[in-house]
Amino acid sequence: MRAGAAEAGSLSSPLWGVALAVPLGGLILLLAAPGADFEWEHPPSHFWLVLGTAAISTALAYATSGIAVRRADARLFLISLSFLAAAGFLGLHALATPGTLLDGPNQGFTVATPVGLLIAALFAGWSALPLPRPRAEAVMRRARALRAGLLLVMAAWAGLSLGSVPPLDDTTPVERASGVLVVLAVLAVLPYALAAWRYGLAALRTQSVMLAVVAGAFTLLAEAMIAVAVSRSWHVSWWEWHVLMLIAFGAIAYSARREEGEERFSDLYLDQTAAGKREVSVMFADLEGFTTFSEGRDPREVSEMLNTYLRVAIPPIVREHGGEIDRLIGDAIMATWGTRGDQPDHASRAVMAALAVQHETSRIATEHPGWPRFRAAVNTGEALVGVLGAESGRSYTVIGDTVNLAARLEGQAPAGRVVIGAATLRAAPGTRVQALEAMQVKGRGAPVEAYLVEDPVSSSAPA
Numbered sequence: 001m002r003a004g005a006a007e008a009g010s011l012s013s014p015l016w017g018v019a020l021a022v023p024l025g026g027l028i029l030l031l032a033a034p035g036a037d038f039e040w041e042h043p044p045s046h047f048w049l050v051l052g053t054a055a056i057s058t059a060l061a062y063a064t065s066g067i068a069v070r071r072a073d074a075r076l077f078l079i080s081l082s083f084l085a086a087a088g089f090l091g092l093h094a095l096a097t098p099g100t101l102l103d104g105p106n107q108g109f110t111v112a113t114p115v116g117l118l119i120a121a122l123f124a125g126w127s128a129l130p131l132p133r134p135r136a137e138a139v140m141r142r143a144r145a146l147r148a149g150l151l152l153v154m155a156a157w158a159g160l161s162l163g164s165v166p167p168l169d170d171t172t173p174v175e176r177a178s179g180v181l182v183v184l185a186v187l188a189v190l191p192y193a194l195a196a197w198r199y200g201l202a203a204l205r206t207q208s209v210m211l212a213v214v215a216g217a218f219t220l221l222a223e224a225m226i227a228v229a230v231s232r233s234w235h236v237s238w239w240e241w242h243v244l245m246l247i248a249f250g251a252i253a254y255s256a257r258r259e260e261g262e263e264r265f266s267d268l269y270l271d272q273t274a275a276g277k278r279e280v281s282v283m284f285a286d287l288e289g290f291t292t293f294s295e296g297r298d299p300r301e302v303s304e305m306l307n308t309y310l311r312v313a314i315p316p317i318v319r320e321h322g323g324e325i326d327r328l329i330g331d332a333i334m335a336t337w338g339t340r341g342d343q344p345d346h347a348s349r350a351v352m353a354a355l356a357v358q359h360e361t362s363r364i365a366t367e368h369p370g371w372p373r374f375r376a377a378v379n380t381g382e383a384l385v386g387v388l389g390a391e392s393g394r395s396y397t398v399i400g401d402t403v404n405l406a407a408r409l410e411g412q413a414p415a416g417r418v419v420i421g422a423a424t425l426r427a428a429p430g431t432r433v434q435a436l437e438a439m440q441v442k443g444r445g446a447p448v449e450a451y452l453v454e455d456p457v458s459s460s461a462p463a
Contacts, residue, residue, distance in 0.1 A: 057087035072340035074136035078127035089116020125191025192222035275386035286332035347427035379406035
């Protein structure tokens with residue numbers, strides 16, 4: 001359970017449904033009592049309201065897209081495209097504010113909001129559909145193309161609107177309940193309703209506040225589309241759908257901000273992302289003789305040594321070879337390859353990275369006589385990849401026997417050298433190695449095969 005007891009309990013309360021129904025009920029009352037649906041025309045307020053909503057949606061698109069790509073999660077990526085579509089077309093709609101940036105009305109910019117919400121609804125509905133691993137991997141393989149295509153559509157719509165290309169050259173305002181608006185509303189409400197229903201059920205099952213907020217946001221966006229179709233320009237009912245969009249995106253942004261840490265959107269991950277088994281390669285490296293080196297030395301000197309190794313040298317090398325830093329623990333580092341399932345050569349990458357780490361750290365150690373050197377080991381095999389911990393303590397990591405054995409092998413490695421397990425050797429053919437005597441490692445009943453990687457540079461380091 002990711003939320004506190006009080007918050008979690010509120011997810012199943014009927015008050016949640018009532019709160020989401022209030023805007024729609026208010027819209028019905030306004031339409032039934034036209035006198036209450038009074039007119040208030042204030043272009044500056046409209047401009048900043050729409051632009052602010054677009055800015056929030058843009059921030060959400062940026063945040064979710066970055067995490068989705070790092071985790072290779074198709075659901076979160078599709079949600080990020082939903083945010084991006086809404087943000088782009090909302091920005092165009094802001095330009096339609098009379099007297100703000102354009103001298104006169106522009107039909108294309110005026111109807112940009114319902115068009116954008118429709119595209120956003122399609123991505124939202126798609127994200128709520130079952131996404132088994134093959135389908136999810138297909139989405140992520142086409143992630144760049146999907147995002148580029150969406151940006152191209154937005155740019156094309158802006159160009160056609162500015163060029164007053166028919167039918168966007170009509171200066172007559174689109175009337176309430178017109179055929180175009182009704183069709184757009186119906187087409188958008190259906191996928192929004194599907195997404196709200198699926199995420200709502202998941203929220204009730206898991207008691208996740210983030211899932212509940214996303215479900216509520218999609219519900220509000222569906223209601224906003226209904227208001228778009230039936231409201232009168234510059235009347236209260238018309239302002240309502242603008243405010244509904246602000247609340248929808250603002251609620252998600254607020255909830256994400258309350259969830260500290262990089263995994264704030266982890267409740268939206270697919271099951272195979274949140275807790276899936278994959279074949280990975282794990283590298284452990286730590287300093288031999290670090291305790292002895294630290295004794296009697298100025299802490300600033302120890303800190304300089306650690307920062308040079310663990311911040312300046314090693315992480316860039318790991319990233320250069322396509323790996324991810326899983327954790328830094330004192331003088332030790334753990335890095336992983338293959339956690340996204342898109343690196344068939346993850347074992348070779350890990351071995352090359354370990355050798356490169358030894359090259360660079362040996363060079364640094366040569367420049368600083370007396371600095372300790374690293375031991376390193378790589379192991380390959382199946383591991384559980386996913387989110388561990390709760391609330392701000394959540395982290396995306398790998399666990400299992402593969403990880404444990406990598407740590408044990410690292411403890412057996414000579415300083416300045418790289419040891420690999422038998423599975424890594426099989427997965428990285430062509431690696432030149434020297435067989436070591438079978439190792440008896442903690443937690444294993446039978447001896448473990450291990451190999452010392454042969455490398456001209458690293459092998460020159462003192463053993």
